Amino acid sequence: MRTFSKAIIVLTILSLFTVSCKKEDTEPTPTPTPIPTPVVGPIKLGCSYNDGLTLTNHNKIGNGVDYIIDCDCEITGGKLAIDTNVIVQFSTNGSLTIKNNGYVEAKGSPSKSIIFEGQVNAPASWRGIWIESNDPRNSMDYCVVRNAGNTAYTAYIGTSSYQAKANIWVSGNFKLTNSIVTGSGGEGLHFYDDATLLTFSNNIVSNNAKTAIIMYAGDLANLGVATSTFVGNTQNYIGIYSTSSNNEVAEAVIFNKANVPYLLLNSIFFQNNLTINPGVSIKSKAAETLGLAGTGFIKAIGTSADPINISGETNIAGFWNGLFVATTNPLNEINYLNISDGGNSIAYYQLSNDSKGNIAIGWYSNPGFLKVGSNTNSTNSSGCVLARHSNSNITNNSTLLLTTTCIY
Numbered sequence: 001m002r003t004f005s006k007a008i009i010v011l012t013i014l015s016l017f018t019v020s021c022k023k024e025d026t027e028p029t030p031t032p033t034p035i036p037t038p039v040v041g042p043i044k045l046g047c048s049y050n051d052g053l054t055l056t057n058h059n060k061i062g063n064g065v066d067y068i069i070d071c072d073c074e075i076t077g078g079k080l081a082i083d084t085n086v087i088v089q090f091s092t093n094g095s096l097t098i099k100n101n102g103y104v105e106a107k108g109s110p111s112k113s114i115i116f117e118g119q120v121n122a123p124a125s126w127r128g129i130w131i132e133s134n135d136p137r138n139s140m141d142y143c144v145v146r147n148a149g150n151t152a153y154t155a156y157i158g159t160s161s162y163q164a165k166a167n168i169w170v171s172g173n174f175k176l177t178n179s180i181v182t183g184s185g186g187e188g189l190h191f192y193d194d195a196t197l198l199t200f201s202n203n204i205v206s207n208n209a210k211t212a213i214i215m216y217a218g219d220l221a222n223l224g225v226a227t228s229t230f231v232g233n234t235q236n237y238i239g240i241y242s243t244s245s246n247n248e249v250a251e252a253v254i255f256n257k258a259n260v261p262y263l264l265l266n267s268i269f270f271q272n273n274l275t276i277n278p279g280v281s282i283k284s285k286a287a288e289t290l291g292l293a294g295t296g297f298i299k300a301i302g303t304s305a306d307p308i309n310i311s312g313e314t315n316i317a318g319f320w321n322g323l324f325v326a327t328t329n330p331l332n333e334i335n336y337l338n339i340s341d342g343g344n345s346i347a348y349y350q351l352s353n354d355s356k357g358n359i360a361i362g363w364y365s366n367p368g369f370l371k372v373g374s375n376t377n378s379t380n381s382s383g384c385v386l387a388r389h390s391n392s393n394i395t396n397n398s399t400l401l402l403t404t405t406c407i408y
Contacts, residue, residue, distance in 0.1 A: 042089070047071040052078020052102070057085040057112075068119070069094040072127070075102035079137070085112035089119045090126035092150065098172070103135035108142030110178075116145045123209065124150040124165070124185025131170045136198060139175040149184035149209070155192070157241045158266040166190035167208070175199040184208040188233065191215035193243040197222045207232040212260065214239040217268050218251035225258035237263035237283070252296065255280045257306070263313065264288045267321070272296040278306035278336070283313045284320035287344045293366060297329040301373070302336030312341030318382025320344055322358045326366040328393075334359075335373020343383035355408040356383030362392030371395040 042065040043058075053075065059066045070091035075098050082088075084107065090096075096116070098104045108114040118125030128148035131138050149165035156162075165186025168176075173196045181188040181203065188205040191197060193216040201224030205212040212230040215223070217240040230236060240262055242249050252272040255262060257279035264284040271294030276282070279302065284290065290310065292298045302308040312319030322342030325332060342358035358378040362368035367389065374397040378385035384406035388394055396405065 042066055042068045044068045044070070045073050048074050048076065049080070049102075050077040052080065054081045054083070055086050055088065056083050059087075063087075065089050069096060071095075072097055074099060075104065077101040080104040080106075082106040082114050084109045084114065084142075087115045087117070089117055090148070091119055092126060094118075095127035095130065095148075097130040097132060098138060099130070099132040101135070102133050103137045104131070104140065105137060106140045106143050108178075110142060112142075113180075114140075114143045116143065116148075118147045121147070123147050123183040123207075127151045128166055128184075129168045131168070131174045131195075132172050134172045134196075136173045138173050139177070139199075140179055141175075141177045143176075143179040145179070145181050147183040149186045152186070155190060155214070156243065158243060158247055159245055160266075164190055164214070165209075166214075170195040170197070172196070173198055176203055178202045180204045180206070182206045182208065184210075186210045187214050187239075188212045189214075191219060193218075193241075195219060200224045201227045203228045205230050205233065209234050211235045211237050211239040211263070214241070214265070216240070216249075217242060217253055217270075218249045220253050220255065221251070223256075225256050228258075230258065230260040233260075235263075236260045239263045239265045240268065241265040242268040247291075248293075255282065261309075264290060264320075267291065269293050269324075270296060270298075274298045274300075276300035276308055278302040278308065281309045283311055284341075285313055286319055287321060289321040289324050291324040291326065292332070293326045295327060295329065297327070297331035298325060298334070298370075299331060300334045300337050302375075304336060304375070306336075307375075308334075308337045310337065310339045315341055315380065317341060317380045318344045318356075322356075322360060322381070325359075325361045325368040325370050326363055328367055328369045330369065332369055333371040333373065334376055336375045337373075338377045338379070340378070340380040343381040355387045355389070355406065357381050357387040357406065358385055360384075360387040360389075361394060362389035364389065364391070367391040367393075369393050372398050374398055 067088045148167040152163035155164040167184040168189045171192040175198045188208040212233040247267045255276045261281035261283045267289040269291035273296040319341045339358045343356040358381040376398040387406040
């Protein structure tokens, strides 16, 4: 009986072992997850994205171009995120527009800039970049935008329309830092009057076919000219304009010293405080006026080492209208200022001919006041060096102006 029991136990164990081995032998081999085929060469982008998009530096071969755009690629919603070292090339008809609920965050680095360029390596070879959305996150840092501006679009100076070209167009909120904007067929950057420039610093705007920048004068506050360079542009200016039918600018405005002059593209009558800092140079297009009205003040006080210079774009007597002050604010003061080439007319206020001059103070319904410092020079005027309406006052400490004031 014991021998029989042991045999049964042994057979049972062997049977279980055999079944166990067979189960292991028949276990299916798992199918390996396929490795994605890497993208080789640039990716062609579509023409509309409403849910955001991320552009990565994926192409390591050849010229390293990561993306091609051959239409007006619109980002209408979500974030367009662009990584460091990404290169985006545009065909002749290519452009990029950020609008509605979209925004762009293009964050390069000092050694790995993000590049936007044409497929043809030549100035004015694609259309440009439009920032139309009002999202405050719109930003480009350590980017290069080059060789756009091959197509003209309608822009405005005051109430007059004209056809303009640019590398970057802005009618929304925008930050531009540590970047290069170059080779446009027109302006480097064009800011419409409804644009809000949140930050502009450490940029280079160079070698554009027309003006470096055109912008509404009321948006000058955040233009970081002290840290930026404007060089090699055919018209190497920062062009400024007003927009209303009265050519008024409501915002308080500060002109900071730049390495190029500001250029009045049309007459501007500042209604709020106007500060012109030492070293600033302002030039004017023909027959335009730099004016102050409303209740604000003008403080244009340079230094002996850094005087302020205001003149015509061309150094011809009577080329532009001059500086016009029609506010009695007691803080109005100019000193260490050189002004020239004025006396064309002040047509907007229809002053009499004998009031023409580099500087005019007041008119029949708006008296003015101005303190003229001893280091103020007025030269090359086609009329008076300083003209004052009979209802207006000056405190004149300038020996050059003291005996030559006209009263009208």
